[in-house]
Amino acid sequence: MNTTNLIPMYAEVFLLIAASAILLIDMFLDEGKRAITYMLTLATLVGAALFSFADYSAGTTIYAFSNMFLNDPMGNLLKLFSYLTMAMTLVYARQYSTDRGMLGGNLGGEFYVLALFSLLGQNVMISANNFLTVYLGLELMSLSLYALVALRRDNTRATEAAMKYFILGALASGFLLYGMSMLYGATGTLDISEVARKLGTGTVDKSILVFGLVFVVAGLAFKLGAVPFHMWVPDVYQGAPTGVTLLLGGAPKLATFAICVRLLVEGMLPRADDWQQMLMILAVLSLAIGNLTAIAQTNLKRMLAYSTIAQMGFVLLGLLAGVVGHDSSHAAAAYSAAMYYAITYVLTTVGSFGMIMVLARSGFEAEEIDDFKGLAKRSPAYAALMSVLMFSLAGVPPMMGFAAKFAVLQSVLATGAVWLTVFAVMFSLVGAFYYIRIVKVMWFDEAADNTPLTVSGDNGMVLALNGVAVVVLGMMPGPLLNACLSAMSKTLAT
Template identity: 70%
Template sequence: MNEMNTTLLSAVDTNLVPVYAEIFLLIATSAILLIDMYLKAGKRNLTYALSLLAIAGCAVFSFVDFNAGTTVFTFNGMYVSDPMSNLLKLFTYAATAMTLVYSRQYIGERDMMSGNLGGEFYVLALFAMLGQMIMISGNSMLSIYLGLELMSLSTYALVALRRDHAISTEAAMKYFVLGALASGFLLYGMSMIYGATGSLDITTIGQVTSANQADPMILVFGLVFLVAGLAFKLGVVPFHMWVPDVVQGAPTAVTILLGGAPKLATFAIIIRLLVEALPSMAFDWQQMLMVVAVLSLAFGNITAIAQTNLKRMLAYSTIAQMGFVVLALVVGNIGGDTTDAAAAYSAGMYYTIIYVLTTVGTFGLIMMLARAGHEAELISDFKGLGKRSPWFAIVMTILMFSLAGVPPMVGFIAKYAVLQAVANAGMVWLAVVAVMFSLIGAFYYLRIVKTIWFDEAVDTSAISTPLDMRIIMSLNGVAIVVMGVIPGSLLAVCYSAMQATLAK
């Protein structure tokens, strides 16, 4: 009897090992919520510190799993810990931690941390990150959807956190209504695929569809809704309507949470639901994604030129940037040939990671210039930054050059990796289209640089920011340059992680 109990306990322990990070985060976030209830308004730095410690604890667990390099399934195959999931989680932690550092002063100066509100921003950010972790490791349509809803509900609340701010409330309503519609599309597509295959498990669905044992009509019908839901979460044309309004209307601290780490989780579920679950239907979903990619590159880059609000400009920029990510997904499986699949999908993963690190830094600088009663959202607010703060003007220049794809910034390497994958697939015309629209996009990024260095400053007041924000912002800018000069390490890691994930 004792031996049976020992065996059972061992099996349970083994079953929980891949989800130690998620369990730790759930317990830590619940504890932070309780502790914050008893803190006075001026003591919320403890909530901030505990939130960063919680993220650091998760990073330790995921790093150990990533270093092991193994693929482990748990909860009857509903959850998987593999190299891709652990790598994306590590960058999710980094993006979320940077967001909290950049946001601390911003939320402290506004009504997001006063009155009846406490540390809800930090708690909701951690719950959103938990949802992203579940999405990244989900190996069942059910677990993926649960993670997606946990993240979505947290971000809906975050956008509406400034309850007496009309613009934020309007943005929250738009985001909630359109987000619910997109979730309905995704869920309906999942139900169709479940009806055709008889399973929610990603691996089983892949086996059934590859063996042509499912009704192709129902699969295609479900695939259309599935791609529509995923396109909305990625924020690409024609499901982009929410992006500019929500990005502009949400508090900038929340905008980072929307435009940063969630992109990593969305990329992960695209790999799970399309690449792993429906490889035999690659031709169908690749044709849809190709149209989405070209439209996103065109609409995002052209529309961004006309914007005077920097947050709105970056929102349209995001649409175009995600178009590049979608390009990598289009060329992984050519006529059933998956020889270059790992290279193509890893290029997309690398591009997503670099985009997230760059955009988090960009919005961090917007918050750095903001102060109580002034949001610093207009392009004109950056006039003369080179004289006010030369170092952070350099950092902003680096970030803009990276988004534009100017060498030697890492954004150039990311674009080159995707274009190389597209060209290797024989779609040279698609690579030429992407380059043309990237050149158009370079205009509005360089316009920011011109504003920073050559326009006379309207506001000459000193920029006062916490030391931790200055340090992280500086490291963020330096990392963009270093990774551009020495790009091989992260590219190789992304390739090996994707190769191991696809081989399982």
């Protein structure tokens, strides 16, 4: 084998070797030394980030393994935020998982190892340039997440959530695989960039192509949690341990966004008229049903699940605004706005679930909205932090959520779809109601429990930095927006 093929994959190779080594090391550690596994996992994330940052700084696009693997600026930027999100998730989930026996006894460090393998799958998805590579990364990520949801084997809710997630996830994977097989049948190639070239010639059987495209979009919608393929999201988010819910709702969204770009934009841009219409229906339904259903929820995890469905509607709005007629000059701006939105959503939702785990303790989940009553009296600082996160999700300035919504709506408006822009704004106002309700509960309702909050040092520090980042990146969105635009422009130019 030509070892130069491995150079663009150094981050993935490092992740694979480190995850396997951590699994072996953890076997010989006593329960009281589980912190070693935790520190090794964080060190692995830092090491992988250094490799990806070096590639991102180079700003080049490199193909490997007969064009099956692609190392480009967009992928490297998404990988960097995936590492950051995963590190924050592990910090937030450490005490929570320890209290529930997920890091002790016979389970050992499987939580950390499975998290790393799911991240490896996400990296493969992000850099995929071949239908087989997309599916390989998707299954590696999904199988790790199925196991993580079921990690609390003595908990019936977690077991039920794992079964639902596995069955519906397998269905989604089947949809995607069947759609890609149809695309292969129509084009005669598994190479995504080669698919785009063949579509440009106009010699492809359009009936088979559109048939496969429908299944591909349906499979992607399952993974994003878009309506009407959203059935698994609220049940799995609520039933899974909160630390695992965060693993589901964080970095995997970035990987799913990446394969949406790889398959639809890089592979199927000549057929944008077809898939943009499908994305428009998914976006409209997700914004409407996600926001309206979230209002009725009393469980905060379930509310955030429906919120995720609505937020993915905005990501889809950015993806459908790239091509107007046959004019793709606006593509880089629209897709970079969607990418920026996905990143801001992930950073904000990570902090929100982190706050749920801060309030939880052994034997108490703190996942009902009423559990946040009077938080301002128990801890004004953490109530303020949660308020910042809720305002960001609602799109209230100057939080980063406002800048993200504004960027996406600006892209949609540039296409001339005024009605779609107005529709999105209206349902954003509907969504603001249930976010602001959390703020009202924290600051104006009487606390049922006046016990002072005790938060570990690393957890509190990362939460504080998370809140500061939401505000600072909202007040100064330019650097991250420009980074997304630059990365997307370089990727689309190849």
